[in-house]
Amino acid sequence: xxxxxxxxxxxxxxxxxxxxxxxxxxxxxxxxxxxxxxxxxxxxxxxxxxxxxxxxxxxxxxxxxxxxxxxxxxxxxxxxxxxxxxxxxxxxxxxxxxxxxxxxxxxxxxxxxxxxxxxxxxxxxxxxxxxxxxxxxxxxxxxxxxxxxxxxxxxxxxxxxxxxxxxxxxxxxxxxxxxxxxxxxxxxxxxxxxxxxxxxxxxxxxxxxxxxxxxxxxxxxxxxxxxxxxxxxxxxxxxxxxxxxxxxxxxxxxxxxxxxxxxxxxxxxxxxxxxxxxxxxxxxxxxxxxxxxxxxxxxxxxxxxxxxxxxxxxxxxxxxxxxxxxxxxxxxxxxxxxxxxxxxxxxxxxxxxxxxxxxxxxxxxxxxxxxxxxxxxxxxxxxxxxxxxxxxxxxxxxxxxxxx
Amino acid sequence: xxxxxxxxxxxxxxxxxxxxxxxxxxxxxxxxxxxxxxxxxxxxxxxxxxxxxxxxxxxxxxxxxxxxxxxxxxxxxxxxxxxxxxxxxxxxxxxxxxxxxxxxxxxxxxxxxxxxxxxxxxxxxxxxxxxxxxxxxxxxxxxxxxxxxxxxxxxxxxxxxxxxxxxxxxxxxxxxxxxxxxxxxxxxxxxxxxxxxxxxxxxxxxxxxxxxxxxxxxxxxxx
Ligand SMILES: Nc1ncnc2c1ncn2[C@@H]1O[C@H](COP(=O)(O)OP(=O)(O)O)[C@@H](O)[C@H]1O
Ligand SMILES: [Mg+2]
Numbered sequence: 001x002x003x004x005x006x007x008x009x010x011x012x013x014x015x016x017x018x019x020x021x022x023x024x025x026x027x028x029x030x031x032x033x034x035x036x037x038x039x040x041x042x043x044x045x046x047x048x049x050x051x052x053x054x055x056x057x058x059x060x061x062x063x064x065x066x067x068x069x070x071x072x073x074x075x076x077x078x079x080x081x082x083x084x085x086x087x088x089x090x091x092x093x094x095x096x097x098x099x100x101x102x103x104x105x106x107x108x109x110x111x112x113x114x115x116x117x118x119x120x121x122x123x124x125x126x127x128x129x130x131x132x133x134x135x136x137x138x139x140x141x142x143x144x145x146x147x148x149x150x151x152x153x154x155x156x157x158x159x160x161x162x163x164x165x166x167x168x169x170x171x172x173x174x175x176x177x178x179x180x181x182x183x184x185x186x187x188x189x190x191x192x193x194x195x196x197x198x199x200x201x202x203x204x205x206x207x208x209x210x211x212x213x214x215x216x217x218x219x220x221x222x223x224x225x226x227x228x229x230x231x232x233x234x235x236x237x238x239x240x241x242x243x244x245x246x247x248x249x250x251x252x253x254x255x256x257x258x259x260x261x262x263x264x265x266x267x268x269x270x271x272x273x274x275x276x277x278x279x280x281x282x283x284x285x286x287x288x289x290x291x292x293x294x295x296x297x298x299x300x301x302x303x304x305x306x307x308x309x310x311x312x313x314x315x316x317x318x319x320x321x322x323x324x325x326x327x328x329x330x331x332x333x334x335x336x337x338x339x340x341x342x343x344x345x346x347x348x349x350x351x352x353x354x355x356x357x358x359x360x361x362x363x364x365x366x367x368x369x370x371x372x373x374x375x376x377x378x379x380x381x382x383x384x385x386x387x388x389x390x391x392x393x394x395x396x397x398x399x400x401x402x403x404x
Numbered sequence: 405x406x407x408x409x410x411x412x413x414x415x416x417x418x419x420x421x422x423x424x425x426x427x428x429x430x431x432x433x434x435x436x437x438x439x440x441x442x443x444x445x446x447x448x449x450x451x452x453x454x455x456x457x458x459x460x461x462x463x464x465x466x467x468x469x470x471x472x473x474x475x476x477x478x479x480x481x482x483x484x485x486x487x488x489x490x491x492x493x494x495x496x497x498x499x500x501x502x503x504x505x506x507x508x509x510x511x512x513x514x515x516x517x518x519x520x521x522x523x524x525x526x527x528x529x530x531x532x533x534x535x536x537x538x539x540x541x542x543x544x545x546x547x548x549x550x551x552x553x554x555x556x557x558x559x560x561x562x563x564x565x566x567x568x569x570x571x572x573x574x575x576x577x578x579x580x581x582x583x584x585x586x587x588x589x590x591x592x593x594x595x596x597x598x599x600x601x602x603x604x605x606x607x608x609x610x611x612x613x614x615x616x617x618x619x620x621x622x623x624x625x626x627x
Contacts, residue, residue: 002517005517005523310501314502317462317489317495318489318515319486319490319491319518321482321483321518322483322486323483324518401497401501
């Protein structure tokens with residue numbers, strides 16, 4: 001009951017000076033907004049990474065050629081060829097689904113429309129590994145790979161990019177890849193982006209056709225993808241792939257490999273570093289703002305105590321204990337900070353959605369972060385309000401009453 | 405002896421202002437019994453307010469001892485003093501010391517808040533005392549909207565609201581006996597017609613008691 005009375009007094013003091021109160025809490029507002037935005041970014045990044053790993057396949061390994069160093073001297077970029085993919089497929093006793101990849105960005109043309117897009121030469125297994133589905137037509141098969149047939153499967157966006165064609169009607173039509181005619185045999189369903197990979201904007205053709213009819217006799221491939229039946233088998237697959245490729249490339253155990261094997265999470269690691277920098281920046285802003293905000297609160301509370309010295313004197317003369325006075329001013333600074341915290345939560349949610357809209361960064365405002373931010377501002381209020389409240393509580397009643 | 409409410413022994417208060425020391429109260433021995441009505445008189449600057457503040461447990465003496473209800477006040481902690489001021493003493497200040505932003509009702513409620521009285525009971529008792537001082541129709545007015553006399557009556561209502569045993573008033577301009585019952589009353593005044601209501605007059609001069617006499621023929625106010 002006394003608590004309630006004291007809270008009413010504190011709230012009345014804040015209400016008597018609305019503008020000053022809001023200005024005072026600006027630091028808290030900014031600090032809390034930064035905390036909210038920061039956590040929202042972190043959450044968003046987390047959710048996106050998980051989504052992307054999902055899309056990139058939780059059971060997929062990517063093998064790329066790497067630098068090989070020999071006695072400190074780099075041999076330069078090493079090669080990886082379709083033979084490596086064949087070896088992985090044939091020697092893994094059916095535990096791995098394998099697809100090589102060769103890719104280049106080239107011009108594709110249909111009738112009077114053309115577009116520049118990423119063309120992938122691969123095997124039919126590729127569609128299994130990445131779980132692509134067709135909305136029209138069919139996939140190509142190994143026979144067509146062997147026969148270097150000019151058949152193409154289009155990503156979801158390609159018909160749209162070629163003048164808004166009807167996907168089903170496009171099947172059977174001829175398109176030109178860098179001037180080479182191809183028959184469209186299938187169009188994929190929508191897949192969505194995963195990090196830098198945009199499968200909906202890609203065109204897939206047999207790898208042999210790509211190597212010898214489009215890209216001009218290239219042996220070197222860009223990557224090999226291998227998937228296991230379940231994510232749990234990935235670790236075992238690492239060893240298997242390492243063993244087979246070392247044998248292929250004649251690298252002895254203990255020597256450094258000229259290829260590297262990564263899972264989806266590894267690949268995403270570097271990709272997401274940009275956001276981490278920004279998160280750190282926000283954390284800095286939050287910390288400094290809360291500190292500056294806290295000092296602002298302390299300052300205004302000292303002013304408030306001084307302004308109300310006579311009031312404190314009256315209250316003490318009428319029987320207010322130190323604790324009651326202390327409590328009154330602590331509640332005041334606490335309320336100020338929580339008020340600032342609430343405004344900050346609003347600003348933080350606004351800021352997060354702005355980041356999403358302007359920067360396309362994923363943000364997720366977690367309820368826990370709101371609770372945490374309000375907790376932070378309450379802590380700031382208590383911490384920085386303590387000294388002014390103590391000063392008020394320790395005032396000598398007769399001195400306070402005489403104060404002009 | 406247990407009907408003694410106030411007992412001071414060699415009470416002194418010195419103010420040190422730079423090189424100069426102001427001896428506001430220079431050794432007061434005084435005994436006041438329960439139920440007495442005492443007027444403290446004396447010229448301006450004779451130490452009346454300083455003495456009253458010490459009796460009211462607001463100020464601490466430089467020297468000397470003070471017992472309130474047999475309790476040595478210098479032995480009390482800050483919070484115990486706050487309790488004494490809250491429950492046992494009603495103080496009407498010369499400048500009233502009302503909270504300017506609070507209504508008359510809230511001002512009168514203040515001591516009850518710190519006494520831990522519930523809201524409904526508080527409001528009832530504050531209304532009762534405001535009625536008693538004739539301000540029943542001004543409960544929602546704030547001090548700046550009131551005359552000096554009305555403010556003093558709010559201050560009196562506030563001093564009485566916790567039914568203290570001791571009522572102290574520093575230069576009240578009006579009568580207190582119409583609103584008090586069995587309290588011990590100590591008031592400071594210049595005005596002889598106010599002092600005339602008191603059975604006992606204590607005259608201070610330069611911080612010491614010059615005269616202390618009991619007037620047997622108390623003038624009762626003509627209704
Ligand atoms: N806080 C103070 N600091 C210094 N001197 C004071 C203070 N309060 C009172 N005095 C001095 O003490 C003397 C007595 O003051 P006071 O008790 O207010 O007298 P009275 O109430 O009888 O007019 C005066 O000389 C006054 O100037
Ligand atoms: Mg005086």
